[in-house]
Amino acid sequence: MSHASTYEPKTSVTRWLDARLPIIRFIADFMVFPTPRNLNYLWTFGAILAFMLIAQIVTGVILAMHFAPNTALAFDSVEKIMRDVNYGWLLRYAHAVGASMFFLAVYIHMFRGIYYGSYKAPREVLWMIGVAIFLVMMATAFMGYSLIWGQMSFWAVTVITNLFSSLDTLYSGLGTTLVQWIWGGFSVDNATLNRLFSLHYLLPFVLVGLVALHVWALHVVGSNNPTGVEVKNVEKETLPFYAYFTTKDLFALAVFGVILAYFIFFTPNYLGDAVNYVPANPLLTPPHIVPEWYFLPFYAILRAVPSKLGGVLAMFGAIAVLFFIPWLDTSRVRSLNYRPMFRWFFWGFVFSCLALGYLGAAPVTETTTMASQFFTFYYFAFFLILMPVVGIYETPKPQPDSIADTFTHKSDDGSGRGARAVAAE
Known part of the structure; x- marks a missing residue:
């Protein structure tokens, strides 16, 4: 649902900038972007995810300033962050709990997309970019979890990276070579940790690029809505994104923030594993290796x-x-x-x-x-x-003729599906 720009530069400075880099025009058009007026609170998770990505990058960059990517120092450096760095405990817990809340929000976002058919034409590319974001998120989270270099982290890295050795079945030596390349040697050691740290620092910025593409694609085809019916009358069926939906997003973000704060301040280790508070020991395998909860289905x-x-x-x-x-x-x-x-x-x-x-x-x-x-x-x-x-x-139920039918012509049974849809039944 791409729309023509209505922004008009008012000053010579904004006209000069708009002719060379229309960043102000982009922001202005973003604020007035016509959005289906029947969106429910499940659509607020896009804004929640954007906030969580920013929070993860900010806390992650600060934590990286104090982390030592060395197998002899990594575990102790995390404990030093917790004990000696000003508000280091808060940064570490906000980053760890934030990863869990990030995945909780993205799972809800994806289930909503499947339920309401947000992957159907013309939003195929929008959906595929979203899946790419999910895949990069998983890689980033796995590498971040490994940096703690506790028992569970170390053995999770060992087990997951060893899976690539199964490719030897397809071509002799392929899997073993790939595993050694990932490890940077013949075992999970210092070179492995350095690689994981480098990629964990890099991938969030790849996520930013993918999210920008995701938002761009969204603004080309427009938002889906609970009815799945495309917008036919922009004036009747849509509202500007600002201030109607920004207010709704901020309220949902505040509620989500309360849940996030509860876990950070009261139960920061509830979603973790106590075994990871034991330093990594390559000679002692934990009896039961379990990844973080957001990886468990896979x-x-x-x-x-x-x-x-x-x-x-x-x-x-x-x-x-x-x-x-x-x-x-x-x-x-x-x-x-x-x-x-x-x-x-x-x-x-x-x-x-x-x-x-x-x-x-x-x-x-x-x-x-x-x-x-x-x-x-x-x-x-x-x-x-x-x-x-x-x-x-x-055989699907009759759909409303338009989005407007769902809130301008209420049926007698209160379903809000529109007079024509009810008559068709």
Whole structure:
């Protein structure tokens, strides 16, 4: 829903700058960008994610000033930050808890996108950039978690990087060579830590670039909305982003900030693992290696497949399949509000993700392995079977003629779907 610029420079300075670098025009157009007026609070997580990215970069840069990327000093430098650096405990907890809240917000953001069909044309590129952001986020978080150089961090690095050795099955020596290149040697050591630190510092700025592309793509095609119906009348169906939606975003951000502050100040280690407060010991393997909670569903998928190579392919495939959702969904209806059959499968998908998260943290037993295999099957079946098949055979409910129908012509039953939609039923 790209719109023509309405900005007019008022002074000679702004006219001079606008002719060379229209940054003021960009900001002004951003503020008046026409936004569907029926957006609910699930759409505020975009602004929450932008805030969390800035907070993570600011706290991360300051922490990097005091961190020592050396295997002999890394663990102690984190403790020094906590004890000796002014407000170092706050910076460290804000960064660690912030990573968890960042992923919580992005998961809600992605589930919302799937529920309301925000990946459908013309928003395919917007969705794919979002998946790329998610992938870079995961890489950044994994590298950041490893820098603590506690027992769980060290062995998580050892186990995850060793997975690439499974590529030896495809081509002899390929996986081993790749693992040694990642390690910078023949074991997880100082060179590995330095590489992880360098990339962990770099990737957040890659995220900034991807987020800028994401926002740009959004402003070309416009926001989706709960009805999934495109804007037909800009004057009746949209409102300027400022001040209507900025106010809504700020309120949601304040509520989210309260939750974030609660974890930082009262239970900062609740989402972590106590084993990571033990210095890394290459000679002592923890009895149960568990990654951070936001990796657990993918870790459960990895463990669900008996073959090492198969597990690696399934784990990365679980992310790769997200890129192809715009073409896997055959339904012409975006919002699941009008797709009663597929809506049940969606909630089953949400439950399977939560179940995989639980199973990823559970010890490996015959029961947990079978459960992981079942929910892994459902995860892939949701995208590769249910999306294409249900979209063909499902009979969706009638959609409103326009966004305006949902708030200007209330039906007698209070559903707000519009008079024509109700009559069609």
